[in-house]
Amino acid sequence: MALTIKVGLASCGLAAGAADVYSAIEDLIKKNNINAELKKTACIGMCFAEPLIEITSDSGDFVTYGNVEPNKVEDIINAFQKGKPVSDNVILSNVLEGSENKNLKKQERIVLRNCGIIDPESIEDYLQRDGYKALEKTIKTLSQEEIIKEITDSGLRGRGGAGFPTGLKWKFAFNSKSEKKFVICNADEGDPGAFMDRSVLEGDPHSIIEGMMICAYAIGADEGYIYCRAEYPMAIKHLKKAISDAEEKGYLGKNIFNSGFDFNIHIKEGAGAFVCGEETALMASIEGERGMPRIRPPFPAQSGLWGKPTNINNVETFANIPWIILHGAKKYASHGTPKSPGTKVFALAGKIKNSGLIEVPMGMSLKEVIYGVGGGMKTEKPFKGVQLGGPSGGCIPAELLDTIVDYDSINKTGAIMGSGGMVVMDSGTCMVDVAKFFLNFTQNESCGKCTFCRVGTKRMLEILVRITEGKGKMEDLEALEELSENIIKGSLCGLGQTAPNPVLTTLKYFKEEYIAHIRDKKCPAGVCTYLMKYEVIEENCIGCTICARKCPVNAISGEVKKSHIIDQDKCIKCGICFDVCKFNAIKKS
Amino acid sequence: MKNKEKIDLTINNYLGKKGALIPLLQEIQTLEKYLSKDTMRYVSEKTGIAIARIYGVATFYTMFRLKPQGKHVIRVCKGTACHVSDANSILKAINSKLNLEDDQDTTKDGLFTVMEVACLGCCSLAPVIMINDNTYGKLTPELISNILDKYN
Numbered sequence: 001m002a003l004t005i006k007v008g009l010a011s012c013g014l015a016a017g018a019a020d021v022y023s024a025i026e027d028l029i030k031k032n033n034i035n036a037e038l039k040k041t042a043c044i045g046m047c048f049a050e051p052l053i054e055i056t057s058d059s060g061d062f063v064t065y066g067n068v069e070p071n072k073v074e075d076i077i078n079a080f081q082k083g084k085p086v087s088d089n090v091i092l093s094n095v096l097e098g099s100e101n102k103n104l105k106k107q108e109r110i111v112l113r114n115c116g117i118i119d120p121e122s123i124e125d126y127l128q129r130d131g132y133k134a135l136e137k138t139i140k141t142l143s144q145e146e147i148i149k150e151i152t153d154s155g156l157r158g159r160g161g162a163g164f165p166t167g168l169k170w171k172f173a174f175n176s177k178s179e180k181k182f183v184i185c186n187a188d189e190g191d192p193g194a195f196m197d198r199s200v201l202e203g204d205p206h207s208i209i210e211g212m213m214i215c216a217y218a219i220g221a222d223e224g225y226i227y228c229r230a231e232y233p234m235a236i237k238h239l240k241k242a243i244s245d246a247e248e249k250g251y252l253g254k255n256i257f258n259s260g261f262d263f264n265i266h267i268k269e270g271a272g273a274f275v276c277g278e279e280t281a282l283m284a285s286i287e288g289e290r291g292m293p294r295i296r297p298p299f300p301a302q303s304g305l306w307g308k309p310t311n312i313n314n315v316e317t318f319a320n321i322p323w324i325i326l327h328g329a330k331k332y333a334s335h336g337t338p339k340s341p342g343t344k345v346f347a348l349a350g351k352i353k354n355s356g357l358i359e360v361p362m363g364m365s366l367k368e369v370i371y372g373v374g375g376g377m378k379t380e381k382p383f384k385g386v387q388l389g390g391p392s393g394g395c396i397p398a399e400l401l402d403t404i405v406d407y408d409s410i411n412k413t414g415a416i417m418g419s420g421g422m423v424v425m426d427s428g429t430c431m432v433d434v435a436k437f438f439l440n441f442t443q444n445e446s447c448g449k450c451t452f453c454r455v456g457t458k459r460m461l462e463i464l465v466r467i468t469e470g471k472g473k474m475e476d477l478e479a480l481e482e483l484s485e486n487i488i489k490g491s492l493c494g495l496g497q498t499a500p501n502p503v504l505t506t507l508k509y510f511k512e513e514y515i516a517h518i519r520d521k522k523c524p525a526g527v528c529t530y531l532m533k534y535e536v537i538e539e540n541c542i543g544c545t546i547c548a549r550k551c552p553v554n555a556i557s558g559e560v561k562k563s564h565i566i567d568q569d570k571c572i573k574c575g576i577c578f579d580v581c582k583f584n585a586i587k588k589s
Numbered sequence: 590m591k592n593k594e595k596i597d598l599t600i601n602n603y604l605g606k607k608g609a610l611i612p613l614l615q616e617i618q619t620l621e622k623y624l625s626k627d628t629m630r631y632v633s634e635k636t637g638i639a640i641a642r643i644y645g646v647a648t649f650y651t652m653f654r655l656k657p658q659g660k661h662v663i664r665v666c667k668g669t670a671c672h673v674s675d676a677n678s679i680l681k682a683i684n685s686k687l688n689l690e691d692d693q694d695t696t697k698d699g700l701f702t703v704m705e706v707a708c709l710g711c712c713s714l715a716p717v718i719m720i721n722d723n724t725y726g727k728l729t730p731e732l733i734s735n736i737l738d739k740y741n
Contacts, residue, residue, distance in 0.1 A: 011711055012726075047714065190707065191708070192707050192708035193668050193708065194710075195712055231708075232710060268608075268612070271611055271615065272652035288607075288609060289646070349669070350673050350674070351673065355712065421712075423712075434673070437669070438669075447649075579678075579681065
């Protein structure tokens with residue numbers, strides 16, 4: 001029996017040890033002379049079970065195994081060859097019951113149509129799955145106006161977070177009269193907790209290139225940039241390979257499909273600044289300047305990169321385009337809800353069982369996403385909230401889990417759809433600490449141009465630090481709200497305008513936690529170390545003296561080989577004694 | 590500057606190109622490991638770009654390092670998923686293994702530099718660290734010692 005064996009070798013897979021699994025299979029095929037084709041692929045989506053391998057027989061039977069270790073590979077492949085596949089760690093299969101079979105049925109894959117299926121470094125694989133057919137159709141059969149109408153009719157909205165209608169954006173750029181126009185792909189995925197774009201860039205780079213080219217043809221641009229963050233070395237490597245392969249095959253370059261249409265793409269590596277996800281800051285960065293936003297208008301469609309009309313879309317938006325052109329606006333709009341058609345890719349992370357990459361139709365409820373597709377909570381601890389939209393978004397509590405996933409419904413909760421990071425939190429997460437975490441992030445990443453964003457976020461962070469240290473006052477809550485209002489009003493770009501969202505949503509839904517920190521000096525989740533009480537458990541303490549020696553304020557006393565004691569008046573709750581004790585003799589409460 | 594000839598070559602490659610400053614500094618940093626004042630002054634002289642502009646760009650982006658860094662760079666992810674999975678305990682374990690105080694980021698022997706980064710994008714494996722180009726996921730503080738011992 002001839003086999004095809006695929007190994008997921010995206011960043012997540014490699015981090016979990018997939019390279020060793022790949023070479024173990026490679027050796028095994030040689031050693032036992034197995035009739036098998038070994039292939040590389042990227043993110044299959046079930047990141048929680050990495051490393052993943054998929055074995056397919058020539059008759060189409062397949063099993064995907066998760067948590068594969070190199071020493072298990074031989075058993076797995078031998079058993080599969082004998083027609084009796086191993087039934088442990090089955091993730092997906094059409095011959096066995098896989099743990100993810102049901103969850104996958106709830107997903108609809110448009111953006112991720114090729115991810116985890118093709119070898120991202122092979123243009124042949126992409127071509128076999130209708131690659132560059134949409135581009136051919138565009139150039140050979142559609143006028144610029146027809147393309148823009150098709151995208152407008154599909155109802156596609158910008159997947160970078162704000163949800164602006166893509167067709168309209170293209171129309172503005174098309175209407176600008178200029179000899180020179182640019183198309184930019186924003187691949188500066190900066191939200192902590194989000195990895196959708198990384199997975200598409202690593203797993204299906206040609207789909208983004210094809211989407212950009214269709215856009216370029218529609219608006220009349222001949223040059224494109226992909227602005228990708230430097231923290232994604234594999235994404236950059238795959239993009240570079242894809243661009244050179246496409247150039248070699250004549251899909252990129254001069255006179256594409258003999259139409260007179262020219263298009264070139266450059267890759268710009270970001271240098272680490274979250275604010276460069278904002279379009280005007282991103283363009284300043286490509287121009288070699290400090291990435292600071294500027295006032296709009298003029299919008300990039302009129303005056304963008306080097307003063308020329310420019311259209312910027314995000315990775316996921318571009319990945320949708322070839323599918324829409326090939327299958328039609330009507331079919332696209334039949335997915336999702338009337339106001340938010342199509343699907344959305346989410347990166348599930350945090351305290352969720354099946355963390356990974358999913359794509360669901362818009363309109364699915366958060367409950368279904370988390371419990372249906374995501375498999376529910378990772379541990380026994382109950383669900384507390386889900387964070388959407390990263391530092392610009394907010395925390396949605398359990399009582400709003402019936403909210404459906406679309407731009408308008410999520411906005412109503414005070415959070416935003418954002419780019420698709422979904423971090424699930426359980427009762428062990430302190431919401432004041434989460435708000436502090438995000439404010440610390442935005443305060444660091446504020447470019448400093450607008451006073452309210454620069455100074456206001458710092459003041460907010462100071463207040464939050466004070467509250468988590470048990471030094472907060474009830475008036476602080478009003479001050480937080482007032483500062484939030486002014487930062488939203490007084491900031492030029494999205495970073496400042498949305499920076500207070502994590503504080504505002506936690507204040508709205510988890511106010512009692514703030515009050516517990518301020519009034520009762522307690523952190524209900526047991527996270528804020530300054531509000532902890534550290535005590536020695538007498539029967540466990542053997543008197544090794546390490547805690548007394550490490551305590552920075554000499555708050556611990558006791559004789560060698562006798563139980564020690566912590567002076568509560570001196571203790572600064574740094575937690576060092578808890579960390580250094582090897583005998584579980586320090587109690588944190 | 591140890592790599593003057595290579596730096597000259599790099600500068601020549603970028604002369605006259607639009608938007609060249611950031612990729613130019615990135616390539617020089619790859620050669621030199623960091624951007625010293627002398628290096629920035631040299632780039633300014635060679636390219637005619639004002640030193641204030643070079644310094645402005647170098648200090649704006651977190652990727653640029655103005656101090657020498659260790660042979661191995663440890664990036665500790667402080668993204669949301671890692672934060673709620675107690676990335677702090679991982680950072681503490683690293684600092685304690687390397688005997689680093691709060692205000693230090695490079696070991697005395699110059700072997701390691703530790704930095705916190707916003708997100709490495711491997712959230713499903715949280716908490717995560719990256720040493721040079723190798724990513725380590727699903728960490729606990731106990732695992733750190735063995736991982737760091739692999740590097741010398």
